Amino acid sequence: MKLGIVGLPNVGKSTLFNAITNAGAQSANYPFCTIEPNVGVVAVPDKRIDKLAEMYNPDKITPATIEFVDIAGLVKGASKGEGLGNKFLSNIRECDAIVHVVRCFENDDIIHVEGSVDPARDIETIDIELILSDVEMVTRKIDRLKKALKGDKSLQPQIDFFEEVLDTLNKGKSARTVETTEEQEEWLKEVALLTTKPIIYAANMSEDDFTNGIQDNKMLQTVRDIASEEHAAVLPICAQIEMDIVDMDKEEKELFLSDLGLEESGLDRLIKECYSLLGLISYLTAGKPEVRAWTITKGTKAPQAAGKIHTDFERGFIRAEVVSYDDLIANGGMTACKEKGLVRSEGKDYVMKDGDVVLFRFNV
Numbered sequence: 001m002k003l004g005i006v007g008l009p010n011v012g013k014s015t016l017f018n019a020i021t022n023a024g025a026q027s028a029n030y031p032f033c034t035i036e037p038n039v040g041v042v043a044v045p046d047k048r049i050d051k052l053a054e055m056y057n058p059d060k061i062t063p064a065t066i067e068f069v070d071i072a073g074l075v076k077g078a079s080k081g082e083g084l085g086n087k088f089l090s091n092i093r094e095c096d097a098i099v100h101v102v103r104c105f106e107n108d109d110i111i112h113v114e115g116s117v118d119p120a121r122d123i124e125t126i127d128i129e130l131i132l133s134d135v136e137m138v139t140r141k142i143d144r145l146k147k148a149l150k151g152d153k154s155l156q157p158q159i160d161f162f163e164e165v166l167d168t169l170n171k172g173k174s175a176r177t178v179e180t181t182e183e184q185e186e187w188l189k190e191v192a193l194l195t196t197k198p199i200i201y202a203a204n205m206s207e208d209d210f211t212n213g214i215q216d217n218k219m220l221q222t223v224r225d226i227a228s229e230e231h232a233a234v235l236p237i238c239a240q241i242e243m244d245i246v247d248m249d250k251e252e253k254e255l256f257l258s259d260l261g262l263e264e265s266g267l268d269r270l271i272k273e274c275y276s277l278l279g280l281i282s283y284l285t286a287g288k289p290e291v292r293a294w295t296i297t298k299g300t301k302a303p304q305a306a307g308k309i310h311t312d313f314e315r316g317f318i319r320a321e322v323v324s325y326d327d328l329i330a331n332g333g334m335t336a337c338k339e340k341g342l343v344r345s346e347g348k349d350y351v352m353k354d355g356d357v358v359l360f361r362f363n364v
Contacts, residue, residue, distance in 0.1 A: 001295060002067040003274060004095035005202075008122050010110065011103040012204040012239040014038070017070035019242030020267040038070040044275075044293065045268050048284060048325050048355065052291045055333065062292040064282050066271060069095060089133050089194065097198040097278055099270070100126065101239075104219035105206035119219045123201070123226055130194040131169050138166045138175075141191050158187055169195070176231055198277045199232040202270070204239050210260045235273050237266040281354035284325060285309070302350040306360040316364035320346045325355035 007013045021040025044064040053061050071091045092098060102119045145159045161184050168178050174195035180188065188196055203223045205214060214220055214236045227234045245253045245265060257265065264272075275281070282293045283305060294308050307314030327342045328334065337343050352358075 001097075001274070001278065001280065002069060002095045003097050003099050004069045004071050004092050005099045005101060006071050006092060006126065007101035007103075008125060011101050011122065013101045014070055015243060016101055016202065016204065016237070016239040016266075017068060019239060019246055020270065021068055022246050040068050040070075041065050042068060042267065042271070044271055044282070044295070046282065046293050049291060049293055051329055052284060052286045052325075052357075055329075056286050056288055056291055058286070058288055058291045060290040060292075062290060064293040064295045066274065068099075089129070092130070092194055092197070093192060095197065097200070097274060099200050099202050099274075101202045101204050102223055104203045104217055104223065105209065107206070117219070119203075119222050120226065123223070127174065127195075128172070131172065131174065134175055134193045134195050135166065135169045137191055137193060138162055138169065142166065161187060162191075165193075174230055177229070199230065200270070200273055200277060201227050201232055201234045203234060203236045205236055207238055207241055207260075209236075210238055210241065210262070233273050233277050235266070235270055237270065239266075242266045281352070283352050283354070283356045283358055285359070286328075286357055296352060298354075300352050301348065302346055302352060302358075302360075303348050305352045305358070306362065309360065312364045313360050313362045316362040317348060318361040318363055320350060321359040321361065322346050322350070322356050324353070325357055328357050 005013050005017050017038060017040065021042055042065060044066060046063055049061060049063050052058075069091060100123070102122055103117055104119055106117055142159060142162050145155050145162065149155050149159065165175055165178055165188075169175060175188070175193045176196050176198075201223050203217075203220050205217055205220065209217050209220075217236075220234075220236055224234050226232075241260070242265065245256055248256060253265070257263070279298045280295055281298055282295055285292050285294065294305070296305050296308060302320040303314045303317040306317055306320065321343055322345075323334065323337045323343045327337055331337050331340065331342065334343065
């Protein structure tokens with residue numbers, strides 16, 4: 001899974017990226033500090049992995065991972081190539097979802113590219129550039145379909161649908177707000193529009209906001225109102241707090257977050273939000289050689305889940321021996337679970353569940 005961190009210059013993108021990936025990306029108080037996208041791979045926090053590691057004492061522990069991409073700051077006119085526009089848009093196109101960092105705090109010492117802090121204006125600036133790029137993509141698609149229509153009248157429903165999408169975009173709304181059927185979803189995937197990508201607005205707030213109560217921040221409510229219309233998620237976060245806790249040990253970090261009334265770091269909350277937004281779950285494999293988490297989409301069937309490990313597992317799938325994580329931990333191991341009939345033999349139609357501990361049987 002690849003998440004693109006976007007936003008106007010100087011809203012805290014690189015600071016947040018550094019904090020969540022600890023990758024040391026350059027961060028400074030001037031626009032276009034980030035030119036080439038920085039990439040960092042982050043382990044998905046999963047306490048189940050730790051418990052299984054205690055049980056199996058494996059030679060190797062491999063958590064699921066997420067790739068974060070810190071993309072250059074956007075300015076007006078990016079869709080026409082202004083600033084680093086073309087590079088910015090192509091980098092977003094390669095991501096599975098967008099984390100849009102929006103500045104929601106005042107600080108005279110930190111320059112804002114527009115001269116003032118206004119979340120609604122900042123969101124609109126980026127949305128317009130993404131929408132304008134999509135207008136061009138959809139217009140080309142309609143032109144191609146109309147040329148092909150002469151030889152294939154069955155394409156008319158597609159033309160009608162994409163003209164509806166174009167009308168929505170021209171009204172300044174994202175393509176994700178268009179109601180679609182399953183068939184129309186497939187048509188949209190062929191065009192790979194920027195405004196159909198799932199989006200999380202990371203409302204970057206001050207440490208004082210988290211100390212005094214984030215609900216008092218009117219800018220946060222502005223972001224939430226916009227997200228509600230966009231079918232998007234909102235995550236209140238403080239990039240500076242995330243930077244402050246990077247080098248803390250576990251106990252120190254927990255105490256620091258507790259003092260702020262937080263149970264989890266911004267990174268943990270962001271990853272959970274991303275999993276939810278993208279409809280992702282994890283299944284687990286466990287043994288002496290390795291304990292590992294595998295990320296799949298909700299609704300994935302056993303053979304396709306097995307294919308995540310190796311294509312031969314899917315091609316030669318026989319069955320999946322499955323036990324729930326909770327049952328495995330409660331009974332102290334696989335042997336006890338087998339004795340109690342808690343290990344199930346599942347076939348090709350089995351839909352995987354979050355926390356399934358699985359052994360795949362296959363023959364190639």
